[in-house]
Amino acid sequence: MQTTSLPETAASDALFERAKKVTPGGVNSPVRAFKAVGGTPRFIERAHGAYLIDVDGHAMIDYIGSWGPMILGHNHEAVREAISNALTNGTSYGAPSEGEVRLAELVTKLTGAEKVRFVNSGTEATMSALRLARGFTGRDFIVKFRGNYHGHADGLLVEAGSGLMTNADGLGRSAPSSAGVPHAYASLTLVADYNDPEGLRRLVAERGHEIAAIIFEPVVGNAGVLIPTPEFRAALHDAKRSGLLLIADEVMTGFRLSLKGACGVLGIEPDLMCWGKIIGGGLPVGAYGGRADVMDFVSPQGPVYQAGTLSGNPLAMAAGLAVLSELERDPGIYGRLDEYTSKLAEGLASAASEAGVPLAVNRVGSMLTGFFQAGPVTRYDEAARSDTAAFATWFREMLVRGVYWAPSQFESIFVSAAHGERELDSTLHAAVSAFATLGGA
Numbered sequence: 228m229q230t231t232s233l234p235e236t237a238a239s240d241a242l243f244e245r246a247k248k249v250t251p252g253g254v255n256s257p258v259r260a261f262k263a264v265g266g267t268p269r270f271i272e273r274a275h276g277a278y279l280i281d282v283d284g285h286a287m288i289d290y291i292g293s294w295g296p297m298i299l300g301h302n303h304e305a306v307r308e309a310i311s312n313a314l315t316n317g318t319s320y321g322a323p324s325e326g327e328v329r330l331a332e333l334v335t336k337l338t339g340a341e342k343v344r345f346v347n348s349g350t351e352a353t354m355s356a357l358r359l360a361r362g363f364t365g366r367d368f369i370v371k372f373r374g375n376y377h378g379h380a381d382g383l384l385v386e387a388g389s390g391l392m393t394n395a396d397g398l399g400r401s402a403p404s405s406a407g408v409p410h411a412y413a414s415l416t417l418v419a420d421y422n423d424p425e426g427l428r429r430l431v432a433e434r435g436h437e438i439a440a441i442i443f444e445p446v447v448g449n450a451g452v453l454i455p456t457p458e459f460r461a462a463l464h465d466a467k468r469s470g471l472l473l474i475a476d477e478v479m480t481g482f483r484l485s486l487k488g489a490c491g492v493l494g495i496e497p498d499l500m501c502w503g504k505i506i507g508g509g510l511p512v513g514a515y516g517g518r519a520d521v522m523d524f525v526s527p528q529g530p531v532y533q534a535g536t537l538s539g540n541p542l543a544m545a546a547g548l549a550v551l552s553e554l555e556r557d558p559g560i561y562g563r564l565d566e567y568t569s570k571l572a573e574g575l576a577s578a579a580s581e582a583g584v585p586l587a588v589n590r591v592g593s594m595l596t597g598f599f600q601a602g603p604v605t606r607y608d609e610a611a612r613s614d615t616a617a618f619a620t621w622f623r624e625m626l627v628r629g630v631y632w633a634p635s636q637f638e639s640i641f642v643s644a645a646h647g648e649r650e651l652d653s654t655l656h657a658a659v660s661a662f663a664t665l666g667g668a
């Protein structure tokens with residue numbers, strides 16, 4: 228197999244060496260370490276529009292968008308201005324402020340949630356929503372799906388996706404997915420298969436009366452992109468009859484697939500929703516919300532405790548408001564994202580087929596995964612059969628050509644409104660030659 232050597236990365240290499248001495252694995256979140264794809268992670272100096280610029284001066288077309296938040300592109304003027312304006316009034320109050328009310332009003336208006344509570348990450352949002360569901364129903368068990376990822380709270384690191392699919396002990400590891408999660412916690416998490424409606428119906432028929440909530444990604448991004456079938460969506464809805472709550476984890480999909488998230492596009496009606504990423508415009512924000520009768524169980528109104536020193540931070544609220552207002556002002560963005568990403572999907576599929584490389588492309592809106600296998604891929608066990616070695620080579624070949632793809636087979640990529648014709652052409656040009664290096668034909 229002929230491969231291309233990587234360009235000069237001396238400055239990134241030096242920073243990575245320093246970082247490894249003072250931070251586990253040299254990074255503050257595992258997938259950033261390039262462990263699944265090899266090579267040194269690029270250290271980023273700045274970002275603008277559709278590009279990341281690393282410390283060695285390479286400009287790369289960015290398909291991560293900070294793992295989702297950057298739907299408008301990096302360093303967007305409206306967001307930058309909103310943050311600088313907020314900054315003149317101080318950075319944190321520990322007391323309520325108008326920005327929290329305005330963002331909550333906008334989120335409830337756009338999503339149909341009746342009440343929301345802001346936290347600081349997606350992890351906090353899902354963790355808090357589950358505590359709330361347990362407090363509301365008085366039941367202890369929860370259901371999650373194999374390969375879905377909901378952040379790193381103990382009870383959710385059970386057969387989890389995202390970095391756990393490549394950074395733990397390998398695929399198919401049984402519960403729990405991380406050391407340090409007590410089996411007693413994990414035993415309260417029941418695991419089912421995504422897109423297996425019969426399995427879900429059986430589980431709910433047997434144990435529904437003990438289950439507080441089913442948490443799910445309404446479109447999966449963390450096992451690569453998986454799309455829920457109509458039968459599976461119906462099984463989720465029917466599960467509500469046993470008195471459990473449906474929690475849609477829209478941390479990745481919220482405001483990305485539409486102003487109403489994935490649930491809005493797919494007609495799913497959850498009791499609670501969780502958000503993160505886009506809702507904070509690139510600053511650390513998460514939120515959970517939904518039915519008012521359930522949300523009123525949250526402290527200080529109700530008995531379920533949840534708090535945060537920096538929750539509702541004024542800079543973060545300003546950034547979130549700027550992004551959501553921009554999306555609301557110009558909802559045509561979603562059509563443009565869809566058009567770009569569908570051309571990207573077609574281009575990748577034809578480049579792969581030209582080179583004789585099996586590739587199954589799953590796409591919804593501006594989320595996309597090219598699984599290195601013939602497909603189709605609708606379930607976790609199918610996704611896990613992908614050729615991760617071929618993906619790793621392809622990833623490095625793309626990087627060398629200036630395209631920064633998600634550094635794992637089991638992630639979605641994210642397109643932003645700053646990606647245009649020029650980026651599409653360059654990406655597909657790079658893809659044709661990257662696939663050619665793998666060519667089986």
Ligand code: PMP
Pocket residue numbers: 294348349350351353376377378379389444448449476477478479503504513
């Ligand atoms: N839920 C989903 C669906 C996610 O994709 C993620 C992060 N990728 C999380 C929760 C956790 O969010 P955070 O990393 O902000 O804690």
